[in-house]
Amino acid sequence: MKKQMPNEFVFHMFALLISVILVHSVYLTVIRPNADAITLAQRAEIEVNPDYVPERSFYVIVQDFEQEACLILMLWACSMLAYKGWAANLERKLLQQEFIPISSGVKILPEDTREYSRTIQSLPDSQRESLLPRALLAALGRFGATRNVQDVSSSAHTLMETEAERLESELSMIRYIAWAIPSIGFIGTVRGIGSALGQAHRAVEGDISGVTENLGVAFNSTFIALLISIVLMFLVHQLQLMQERLVFDTENYVDEHLIRHLQSD
Numbered sequence: 121m122k123k124q125m126p127n128e129f130v131f132h133m134f135a136l137l138i139s140v141i142l143v144h145s146v147y148l149t150v151i152r153p154n155a156d157a158i159t160l161a162q163r164a165e166i167e168v169n170p171d172y173v174p175e176r177s178f179y180v181i182v183q184d185f186e187q188e189a190c191l192i193l194m195l196w197a198c199s200m201l202a203y204k205g206w207a208a209n210l211e212r213k214l215l216q217q218e219f220i221p222i223s224s225g226v227k228i229l230p231e232d233t234r235e236y237s238r239t240i241q242s243l244p245d246s247q248r249e250s251l252l253p254r255a256l257l258a259a260l261g262r263f264g265a266t267r268n269v270q271d272v273s274s275s276a277h278t279l280m281e282t283e284a285e286r287l288e289s290e291l292s293m294i295r296y297i298a299w300a301i302p303s304i305g306f307i308g309t310v311r312g313i314g315s316a317l318g319q320a321h322r323a324v325e326g327d328i329s330g331v332t333e334n335l336g337v338a339f340n341s342t343f344i345a346l347l348i349s350i351v352l353m354f355l356v357h358q359l360q361l362m363q364e365r366l367v368f369d370t371e372n373y374v375d376e377h378l379i380r381h382l383q384s385d
Contacts (some may be wrong), residue, residue, distance in 0.1 A: 128203065135199035147183075148353045155183035160335075175359045186308030186341040190301045197297040201355050204290070208362050212251045215373055219243075220381075227383035233264035251366070255279055255374050268380045276379065280371045287363045291356060296354045305345020310336025 155177070162174040182191070220236050222228070228236065237260045240253050249251060255276055262275045311336060 131203055132196075132200060134385060136196045139192045139195035139199070141216055142181070143188060144196060147188050151179050152183055155179040173291055180336070181340045184302050184308060184337050184341055184345055189304050189346045190345050190348050193297050193301055193304075194352060197352055198293050200294050200357065201359050205359055205362060208366050211250050212250065212366055213371070214247065214250055218377070219253065219256055220378055222377070222381050226381065228378070228381050229264075229383060230264050231358075233260040237264075247330075252373060254371050255370060256378060259374055259378055260313070263382055264385055267384045269379065272377055272382060273375070275373065276374050280367050282369075284306055284364065284367045288360075294352075294356055298349055298356060301349045301352065302342075302345045305342045308341025309338040310333045312336070312341065317381075345353070 138241050158177045158180055162172075165176070166173045181187075217330045219240055220228075237257055240257050240260075241248065243253055258279055259276050263269070266272070313339070
């Protein structure tokens with residue numbers, strides 16, 4: 121775990137940098153030029169035809185800075201989710217392996233725990249630091265020390281609860297981003313309404329174009345932010361479900377492949 125955390129931090133910082141560069145590049149080269157062209161064309165059409173109703177364009181809806189910030193945070197959060205999902209999938213593959221080969225009817229005595237522990241300790245570091253090998257080593261060590269099967273079962277259950285809490289706490293940053301995205305959308309709403317109020321004197325004179333454009337900024341930023349938040353929270357819950365199933369299946373593995381074979385003196 122100590123080796124994994126720096127690697128994970130570097131990955132997240134690199135993913136944030138890539139998200140900023142990628143999204144901002146798309147905005148500079150595609151979204152804002154198209155949005156400006158569409159807006160100018162619609163203004164010209166309105167001057168010629170007062171009954172013209174402008175169509176909502178994707179480029180115009182997402183052109184503002186708040187939407188850009190929301191998309192950057194979405195890509196960053198998705199990279200975190202992908203990383204944690206990849207790590208959980210690797211740990212799940214370990215459940216297919218037989219770390220303690222025991223024939224049917226064979227019992228493990230407290231004196232045998234060292235021999236079985238050596239097999240797990242000989243695994244590569246990347247595997248040995250995963251949940252299942254750590255749980256097996258902890259169970260074997262506790263059985264060798266206490267010679268009590270019930271104590272081993274309680275210890276394994278406590279380890280699983282601790283792991284579940286750790287996985288839950290590691291999702292806090294992603295949940296914060298999912299909360300921050302609607303907040304950024306509301307900032308755009310406040311900015312748009314404030315700018316619209318600043319154009320109120322022109323609306324009194326009969327020119328409502330400034331008011332409508334700024335109200336569009338307000339509503340578009342909220343719409344995009346809430347939409348992104350809904351998608352992101354769905355992905356967070358899917359990852360949480362994957363992690364909870366991993367912990368539950370790991371506990372069942374320890375019970376089935378180790379604890380039921382233990383026999384005290």
